[in-house]
Amino acid sequence: MAALKPATLKDLDPRNQIERIPCCVFKHAKSASEYVAAQIAELIRERAAEGRPCVLGLATGSTPTTVYAELVRLHREEGLSFAGVHTFNLDEYYPMQPNELQSYVRFMNENLFDHIDIDQANVNIPDGTLPEEEVLAHCAAYEQKIVDLGGVDIQVLGIGRTGHIGFNEPGSGRESRTRMITLDKKTRQDAASDFFGEDYVPRRAITMGVGTILEARQVYMLAFGEGKAKVVAEAIEGPVTPIVAASFLQEHDNAVAVLDEAAADRLTRYQAPWLLGPLSSGPGGVFEWNDYWTRKAVIWLARKLNKPILKLTEEDYNEDGLQELLAKKGRAYDINLQVFRQLQATVTGWPGGKPLERQQPGDRRRPHDEIFPKRVICFSPHPDDDVISMGGTLIRLCDQGHEVHIAYQTSGNVAVFDDDAIRYAEFMAEFNKQFGINPEQTAKLEEHVETFLRHKQPGQVDSPEVQTIKGLIRRAEARAGARVAGVPEERCTFMDMPFYQTGRVRKNPLGEDDIQLVIDFLERIKPHQIYCAGDLSDPHGTHRTCLRAILTACDRIKDRDWYQHCVVWLYRGAWHEWEPHQIEMAVPLSPQEVMRKRNAIFKHQSQKDRALFPGSDPREFWQRAEDRNRGCAQLYDKLGLSEFEAIEGFVRWKGELEGVV
Structure with missing residues (x-):
C-alpha cells in the first residue's frame, strides 16, 4: 500500500x-x-x-x-x-x-x-x-x-x-x-x-x-x-x-x-475570510485583523443577524465564526463601539466642510474647516452622471455657498434615440423658418438628418451633423439638470474628450490630449475638492477611461501648491453602490432634497422612460439612484445609526494609480 x-x-x-x-x-x-x-x-x-x-x-x-x-x-x-x-x-x-x-x-x-x-x-x-x-x-x-x-x-x-x-x-x-x-x-x-x-x-x-x-x-x-x-x-x-x-x-x-x-x-x-480559519493567508497576503477587516466583519455579522451593531454579543461572535476576532481585539462591546463610531464619523451634512460660525458647542466629531467656501469640481463622465450619482450632494454644496463647477467629460451623443434627433432638427427648421434664419441651409440640414436616419442601418455610425445634434440635446439637458441642483450655466464645462469622439460605442484609447484637457481645467479652477466617478462597472467602459484621465492628471500636478489642499472623492450610484464598510463620507439627504435630485435627473429627457443603453438594470436611472440612496440609508438605520431618507456615499482616493491608469 x-x-x-x-x-x-x-x-x-x-x-x-x-x-x-x-x-x-x-x-x-x-x-x-x-x-x-x-x-x-x-x-x-x-x-x-x-x-x-x-x-x-x-x-x-x-x-x-x-x-x-x-x-x-x-x-x-x-x-x-x-x-x-x-x-x-x-x-x-x-x-x-x-x-x-x-x-x-x-x-x-x-x-x-x-x-x-x-x-x-x-x-x-x-x-x-x-x-x-x-x-x-x-x-x-x-x-x-x-x-x-x-x-x-x-x-x-x-x-x-x-x-x-x-x-x-x-x-x-x-x-x-x-x-x-x-x-x-x-x-x-x-x-x-x-x-x-x-x-x-x-x-x-x-x-x-x-x-x-x-x-x-x-x-x-x-x-x-x-x-x-x-x-x-x-x-x-x-x-x-x-x-x-x-x-x-x-x-x-x-x-x-x-x-x-x-x-x-x-x-x-473576500466576503468573509475569517470563515476560512487561521490557515488561510487571506485575500492579499497574511490575514490581519486591522481596522478595515474588523469593520467589515462586524458589519457582516450585524447584517447576517439583522441586529444593530451595538447589540451584538460575544455569543454572536463565537457562533458565527468570529472567535479569532474576539481573541485578538478583546470584548465584543469594545469592538462594537469602535466600529459604530467609525461609521458614525462618516456621516456629514456638510460635504464641503463646516464654517466656524456654524460649529455647534461641544461638536468635537467634525471640527470647522479652515477653507470655506471651497472651489469644487464634479467630473461627470456622461452628461447625466453628476445628478444621478451625487445630485443630492451637489445640492448641498451649492446651498451651502461653495463655488461648484461641473465638467462633462464626454458628449454622450451615442446615447440619443434617432427619433429625438429628428424631432429637434424639425424644431430648429421651424424656428429658423419663423424668423427667416438661413432658410436654404436649414432646409438642407433638415433633409439630411431625416434622409440619413430614415435609411440608417442598425449600428451604423451617425453622420457628423447627426452627432452634433445629439450632442447638443445632451448639453441642453445637462445644463437644465445642473440649474435644478443650483449650478449656474457658466460653471458647466463641456470637455468633449477626444477618446470618445468615434461615433461608436467602442471608443479610442485614452490619449495625451485627453489628459491635458483635464490638467488645463484643474489648473484654471484650482479646486479644493474633486468628485469623480468610481463606478467602474459601467458596461461601456467610459467611466473607467474618464477616471484614468482625472487621476493621471492629479498625479502629474500633485506637487502644485494649490493641490496640497485638494481632496479627491469617488462617487457611485449609476450601476453599483459603495458597501458600508468602504464608505468614508456619507451625505444624508432630506425628502425635499431627494425630490429635487429626482427633478434634476428628469431634465435628462432623452434618457427618461427608456434609455438607449440602459445596461442590465431595467429601472430608470432616477429609480436606480433613489433605490440605492434609500437602501444605503436603511442599512445605516439597521446598523443602529440615525434614520435618514437617503444617503449618498463617497470613498476618498488615496493617490494610487496602478490598475486604474
Missing part, C-alpha cells in the same frame, strides 16, 4: 477546498491581463523553439482586450512572433458580416491580428455569413481542424452575466460541441450597447461547445469588475451545473480563474 503524501500548507488552505477553480487574484485588471499574456508568450516561444505550432483559443469582448494589447506590445517591442500560431475564436454572432462593427472578425483584426505577424490562413473564426443549412457542416469542420492541429494549448475565456463561456448559455451540457445556439435575453441585453439597441442584437450565434473548451490543455477564465463578482462566485464556489456553464471548469485539471479584486469580491476569501 502506497504511503500517504504529507499534507502541505497549500493543501490545508481552506480556499483550495471552497474555491473549486484555482484563482489568481490581482489587485487590478491590467496586472491580471499582463500575467495571462506572459503565459501565452512563453508557450509561443517554447513551441517555436521546438518547431511545433502553438494553438490558441481566443475570446472577444472588453475583458481580453488588455491581454491582446500586451501581446501586441510584446510583438513590437520584444520580437514575439506569431508566425507559428494558429487561433480559434470561441464564437460569432449569426448572421454577421465580417466587416460589420459588431463582427468578431473585425474585433480580432482591430485588437490583435492587424498588429502582429500571424498568417491569416491560421486564423479561424466561426463563419456568420453561411446559409443556415451549411452551418452544421461548418461546425463539424471547425471541430475537426482543432483535432488535426493536436488540440488547443491555451484557451482564453471571459464569463458572461449568465455564467456563459463562449456563447454556451444556461442549459448547455458538459459534452456540447461547436454549434448554433439561441442567445439568452440577458446576453442580448448586455450586447445591446454594441448594436445601438437590443432590438438589433442577433438572436443566434455560433459557439464552441463546453466539451470543446474543456479539451484545451490550459484554460484561463478572465473576469474583471464588480459586475462579474456574483457570477464568478457561483462558477468557482457553487455546484457544477448546466445553468452556469463556467462551473464545468471545476472539472478541468488546468483551469485557472484570473480575476481582479473587484471580480473576486464575492468569493469567501
Whole structure:
C-alpha cells in the first residue's frame, strides 16, 4: 500500500477546498491581463523553439482586450512572433458580416491580428455569413481542424452575466460541441450597447461547445469588475451545473480563474475570510485583523443577524465564526463601539466642510474647516452622471455657498434615440423658418438628418451633423439638470474628450490630449475638492477611461501648491453602490432634497422612460439612484445609526494609480 503524501500548507488552505477553480487574484485588471499574456508568450516561444505550432483559443469582448494589447506590445517591442500560431475564436454572432462593427472578425483584426505577424490562413473564426443549412457542416469542420492541429494549448475565456463561456448559455451540457445556439435575453441585453439597441442584437450565434473548451490543455477564465463578482462566485464556489456553464471548469485539471479584486469580491476569501480559519493567508497576503477587516466583519455579522451593531454579543461572535476576532481585539462591546463610531464619523451634512460660525458647542466629531467656501469640481463622465450619482450632494454644496463647477467629460451623443434627433432638427427648421434664419441651409440640414436616419442601418455610425445634434440635446439637458441642483450655466464645462469622439460605442484609447484637457481645467479652477466617478462597472467602459484621465492628471500636478489642499472623492450610484464598510463620507439627504435630485435627473429627457443603453438594470436611472440612496440609508438605520431618507456615499482616493491608469 502506497504511503500517504504529507499534507502541505497549500493543501490545508481552506480556499483550495471552497474555491473549486484555482484563482489568481490581482489587485487590478491590467496586472491580471499582463500575467495571462506572459503565459501565452512563453508557450509561443517554447513551441517555436521546438518547431511545433502553438494553438490558441481566443475570446472577444472588453475583458481580453488588455491581454491582446500586451501581446501586441510584446510583438513590437520584444520580437514575439506569431508566425507559428494558429487561433480559434470561441464564437460569432449569426448572421454577421465580417466587416460589420459588431463582427468578431473585425474585433480580432482591430485588437490583435492587424498588429502582429500571424498568417491569416491560421486564423479561424466561426463563419456568420453561411446559409443556415451549411452551418452544421461548418461546425463539424471547425471541430475537426482543432483535432488535426493536436488540440488547443491555451484557451482564453471571459464569463458572461449568465455564467456563459463562449456563447454556451444556461442549459448547455458538459459534452456540447461547436454549434448554433439561441442567445439568452440577458446576453442580448448586455450586447445591446454594441448594436445601438437590443432590438438589433442577433438572436443566434455560433459557439464552441463546453466539451470543446474543456479539451484545451490550459484554460484561463478572465473576469474583471464588480459586475462579474456574483457570477464568478457561483462558477468557482457553487455546484457544477448546466445553468452556469463556467462551473464545468471545476472539472478541468488546468483551469485557472484570473480575476481582479473587484471580480473576486464575492468569493469567501473576500466576503468573509475569517470563515476560512487561521490557515488561510487571506485575500492579499497574511490575514490581519486591522481596522478595515474588523469593520467589515462586524458589519457582516450585524447584517447576517439583522441586529444593530451595538447589540451584538460575544455569543454572536463565537457562533458565527468570529472567535479569532474576539481573541485578538478583546470584548465584543469594545469592538462594537469602535466600529459604530467609525461609521458614525462618516456621516456629514456638510460635504464641503463646516464654517466656524456654524460649529455647534461641544461638536468635537467634525471640527470647522479652515477653507470655506471651497472651489469644487464634479467630473461627470456622461452628461447625466453628476445628478444621478451625487445630485443630492451637489445640492448641498451649492446651498451651502461653495463655488461648484461641473465638467462633462464626454458628449454622450451615442446615447440619443434617432427619433429625438429628428424631432429637434424639425424644431430648429421651424424656428429658423419663423424668423427667416438661413432658410436654404436649414432646409438642407433638415433633409439630411431625416434622409440619413430614415435609411440608417442598425449600428451604423451617425453622420457628423447627426452627432452634433445629439450632442447638443445632451448639453441642453445637462445644463437644465445642473440649474435644478443650483449650478449656474457658466460653471458647466463641456470637455468633449477626444477618446470618445468615434461615433461608436467602442471608443479610442485614452490619449495625451485627453489628459491635458483635464490638467488645463484643474489648473484654471484650482479646486479644493474633486468628485469623480468610481463606478467602474459601467458596461461601456467610459467611466473607467474618464477616471484614468482625472487621476493621471492629479498625479502629474500633485506637487502644485494649490493641490496640497485638494481632496479627491469617488462617487457611485449609476450601476453599483459603495458597501458600508468602504464608505468614508456619507451625505444624508432630506425628502425635499431627494425630490429635487429626482427633478434634476428628469431634465435628462432623452434618457427618461427608456434609455438607449440602459445596461442590465431595467429601472430608470432616477429609480436606480433613489433605490440605492434609500437602501444605503436603511442599512445605516439597521446598523443602529440615525434614520435618514437617503444617503449618498463617497470613498476618498488615496493617490494610487496602478490598475486604474
